[in-house]
Amino acid sequence: MVCPTACETFGAAANPWCMANVRSWLALAGWAGAIVAGTVFARRAARAPLALAGKTVLITGGSRGLGLSLAYELGRCGCRIAICARDAAELEAAQAQLAEQNIEAAVFPADIANPEEARALVERAIEHFGRLDILVNNAGSIKVAPFEALEHSDFEEAMNLMFWAPVNLSLAVLPHMRREDGGTIVNIASVGGRVSVPHLLPYCCAKFALTAFSTGLGAELRAPLHMLTVVPGLMRTGSYLNAKFRGQAEQEFAWFSLLGNLPAFSVSADHAARTIREAMEHRKYTCTISLPANLLIRSEAVFPETTRIALAATSDWLLPDAHGQTKVVPGKFMVADFGRIFQAFTSLGRQAAENLNE
Numbered sequence: 001m002v003c004p005t006a007c008e009t010f011g012a013a014a015n016p017w018c019m020a021n022v023r024s025w026l027a028l029a030g031w032a033g034a035i036v037a038g039t040v041f042a043r044r045a046a047r048a049p050l051a052l053a054g055k056t057v058l059i060t061g062g063s064r065g066l067g068l069s070l071a072y073e074l075g076r077c078g079c080r081i082a083i084c085a086r087d088a089a090e091l092e093a094a095q096a097q098l099a100e101q102n103i104e105a106a107v108f109p110a111d112i113a114n115p116e117e118a119r120a121l122v123e124r125a126i127e128h129f130g131r132l133d134i135l136v137n138n139a140g141s142i143k144v145a146p147f148e149a150l151e152h153s154d155f156e157e158a159m160n161l162m163f164w165a166p167v168n169l170s171l172a173v174l175p176h177m178r179r180e181d182g183g184t185i186v187n188i189a190s191v192g193g194r195v196s197v198p199h200l201l202p203y204c205c206a207k208f209a210l211t212a213f214s215t216g217l218g219a220e221l222r223a224p225l226h227m228l229t230v231v232p233g234l235m236r237t238g239s240y241l242n243a244k245f246r247g248q249a250e251q252e253f254a255w256f257s258l259l260g261n262l263p264a265f266s267v268s269a270d271h272a273a274r275t276i277r278e279a280m281e282h283r284k285y286t287c288t289i290s291l292p293a294n295l296l297i298r299s300e301a302v303f304p305e306t307t308r309i310a311l312a313a314t315s316d317w318l319l320p321d322a323h324g325q326t327k328v329v330p331g332k333f334m335v336a337d338f339g340r341i342f343q344a345f346t347s348l349g350r351q352a353a354e355n356l357n358e
Contacts, residue, residue: 050184050226050281053078056129058122060112060169061139062105063090064357065237066188066269068097070136073273075103082125084108085139094357112139113160115168122172131180134280135173137166137210138188142203142239144256145246148322154202162206167213174225182224184280187214191233191293195300195307198315199252218285229286230276233293234259234266238353240346241332249329250337251320257331258342261349265292269352 057074061067062083075081075098083105085091091107098105106128112118126132140162143154170185177183192200193207211229218227240260245252259265267290279287288294300307335346343350352358 048283050283052277052281054080055133056080056082056125056131057134057136058082058084058108058125058132059136059138060084060165062136063087063094063107064242065239066232066235066272066356067136067138068094068356069237069269069273070138070276071098071105072101072103073270073277074134075101075105077277079134080129081105082108082129084110084112084121086111090357097357112165112169113157115164118165118168119172122169122176126176132173132176132183133180134184134186135169136186136188137169138186139165140188140203140206142200142243143246143328144199144243144252146199146319146322147201149247149326150202155205158202158206159209162203163209163213166210170213170217177225184226184228184283185214186228186230186276186280187211188230188232188276189214191231191288191290191296194231194297195311198311199319215286226283228276228279228284230279231286231288231293231297232267232272233288233290233296235269235272235289236261236266236349236352237269237272238349238356238358240349241330241335241353241358243331244328245331245334246326246328247322248320249325250334253329253331253334254338254342255319257335257346257349261346263348266290268348269356 052074055078057071057079059067059070059074059082062071062081063085067083067085071081071083071094081098081103083091083094084107085094086109088107088109091109095105095107106125108121108124110117110121112121122132122135141158143150143158145154166187173183173185187210189211190203190207192204193209193211196204196208211231214227214229218229221227240253240257243253243256245256272289275289276287288297296307
């Protein structure tokens with residue numbers, strides 16, 4: 001503390017530690033805190049619980065995996081369901097599976113990586129149902145390979161499907177939601193969109209971009225419009241069979257499949273869908289799914305150097321190098337090459353694949 005004579009000698013304006021200035025700074029801080037607290041309270045108050053019954057939901061990538069699990073979960077809550085995918089036959093199979101649970105779903109074949117088809121999809125869904133209350137940007141693909149085995153097209157394809165498609169769909173649906181005085185957009189990002197991990201670079205790049213778009217736009221939207229960013233860790237959806245592998249494809253498939261299907265590292269698709277539904281109902285801004293995902297995100301935030309060293313060590317010592325074939329191999333074409341021990345460890349994922357059309 002500067003003595004009072006300094007205030008008198010140099011003047012309060014020149015001395016930030018003068019008591020008059022300290023009181024001013026404290027008052028300013030108090031007002032700023034009150035404004036922030038008031039804003040937080042007002043935003044929370046505006047986020048009234050969302051009643052899902054009767055809402056119309058469009059789910060991209062809804063023919064299998066997490067998208068199909070979400071269709072089951074939201075359909076049981078009384079939502080009117082629309083599912084989209086590129087493969088019309090897969091959509092019809094998913095529609096039949098949902099019908100067995102007394103869930104009626106409309107199907108919309110579309111390649112949402114194409115901007116024109118993405119915009120047309122929203123128009124078709126609105127024309128069919130008369131309105132669209134919830135958009136779930138879930139469609140995605142995974143390519144597992146070291147960087148040396150990747151090509152520019154791998155990154156471009158990932159960005160088109162998992163970043164540009166959600167952006168284009170959001171641009172198309174938000175004017176309608178504003179006219180209808182409300183709506184919800186759910187973006188299925190990933191822990192890979194918070195912490196980039198080796199051998200999944202195209203996927204992580206696209207999910208990082210989606211996370212940035214979702215959290216940034218979510219802060220701009222005002223009630224009753226709402227944006228939910230979902231950050232799941234590994235999920236047992238059976239998607240490892242449709243993931244694509246390059247380089248030493250069999251080794252890449254082995255580590256990815258085992259890690260993605262062990263209960264200690266992954267969660268069931270039903271659990272993920274239920275958690276997302278609850279987050280929607282409570283109008284949360286973010287939803288992180290699984291303990292390992294939470295731990296990895298917090299580790300990166302608090303100990304970034306240590307986390308990067310650990311990831312680098314994993315890449316150096318545990319993951320295969322880039323030598324091997326250059327062609328892309330889907331997981332379903334390799335699973336039969338593995339023995340009983342592997343089949344036992346991946347049994348939960350295989351069961352999920354059967355249940356969720358993978």
